[in-house]
Amino acid sequence: MRDFLERSAIYRVFLRIRPRFLSDEKLLTRLSKRGHNLDKALSQNADNKLYLFELMLLFKEYFRRKLKPTDVTKWAWDLVYRAQLDLRETEPETEQAVYDASFAGTDTAKVITGRRSIRKWDAKPISTKDITDSINLAKWAPSSCNRQVWKFLIVEKKEDKDLLNIFTHQSFYKKAPFVIVPLVDITDYHKEIKHYAYLDMGAIIQNLLLSLHCKGLGACWIGIKHDKHYESNADKFKAYFHLEENLVPVSLIPVGLYCEIPKAPPKLPIMVISAIAM
Numbered sequence: 001m002r003d004f005l006e007r008s009a010i011y012r013v014f015l016r017i018r019p020r021f022l023s024d025e026k027l028l029t030r031l032s033k034r035g036h037n038l039d040k041a042l043s044q045n046a047d048n049k050l051y052l053f054e055l056m057l058l059f060k061e062y063f064r065r066k067l068k069p070t071d072v073t074k075w076a077w078d079l080v081y082r083a084q085l086d087l088r089e090t091e092p093e094t095e096q097a098v099y100d101a102s103f104a105g106t107d108t109a110k111v112i113t114g115r116r117s118i119r120k121w122d123a124k125p126i127s128t129k130d131i132t133d134s135i136n137l138a139k140w141a142p143s144s145c146n147r148q149v150w151k152f153l154i155v156e157k158k159e160d161k162d163l164l165n166i167f168t169h170q171s172f173y174k175k176a177p178f179v180i181v182p183l184v185d186i187t188d189y190h191k192e193i194k195h196y197a198y199l200d201m202g203a204i205i206q207n208l209l210l211s212l213h214c215k216g217l218g219a220c221w222i223g224i225k226h227d228k229h230y231e232s233n234a235d236k237f238k239a240y241f242h243l244e245e246n247l248v249p250v251s252l253i254p255v256g257l258y259c260e261i262p263k264a265p266p267k268l269p270i271m272v273i274s275a276i277a278m
């Protein structure tokens with residue numbers, strides 16, 4: 001019952017504020033007011049769900065409009081972050097877990113945030129072992145029912161790389177010392193779970209990019225479109241590299257030593273890509 005009342009109260013707030021209809025000025029004023037409400041609730045250990053929820057909606061609109069950050073919005077944003085953590089820490093099911101609120105400074109965080117898509121490489125050669133070692137580490141990725149029906153074709157010769165242009169109009173990949181072609185046997189996945197094939201591949205490809213990055217190698221994930229051009233060339237590709245009939249190429253991953261590390265592209269704020277279910 002309490003849950004229901006809470007939910008309907010939240011719904012009323014949602015209907016009431018409709019941040020889209022607020023002017024920029026009113027939006028910022030309300031952000032500041034609710035920030036103070038939340039600050040007070042946090043310092044008194046009082047229930048803050050409604051303020052948090054309203055602030056989350058206001059921030060969603062604030063990010064949508066790409067308004068300039070101010071001291072007040074940074075302060076309020078920090079509060080939202082803190083309140084979200086508090087909310088999670090009080091969930092009963094997390095009581096048993098060893099919970100570390102911050103990833104900052106950990107090796108995992110450095111590896112994940114430090115990886116970039118690399119499109120220019122140093123001319124110095126790298127060894128095949130660097131590639132196979134990285135695949136060997138990447139294989140610890142999860143896969144549905146532990147299928148592991150992935151394969152990695154490692155391409156080095158110029159004429160072989162040239163043939164891969166049947167999959168993409170981009171040519172920068174040819175300048176990399178190696179190109180890895182991840183492949184999957186989709187016949188292992190029945191009709192209802194065909195898409196699991198690409199989920200499994202996504203998991204191992206990201207592991208591979210991170211493993212290569214740890215070795216100081218730069219790579220880029222290049223998608224392969226399954227268009228008419230692909231349909232008419234897939235057999236030629238498989239015959240040329242003597243690949244099994246059932247294998248489907250998923251992407252091209254050029255790899256080499258970093259030439260330069262590009263600036264990190266912007267990533268969306270947590271508020272935009274997540275929502276706490278109320």
Ligand SMILES: Cc1cc2nc3c(=O)[nH]c(=O)nc-3n(C[C@H](O)[C@H](O)[C@H](O)COP(=O)(O)O)c2cc1C
Binds near residue numbers: 264
């Ligand atoms: C499925 C997929 C397909 C991609 N295809 C291409 C591509 O065709 N060409 C390219 O230069 N980058 C491609 N990328 C790389 C993205 O552009 C890159 O990950 C994104 O801009 C973010 O940059 P970051 O990897 O440095 O964080 C692809 C990435 C993914 C996940």
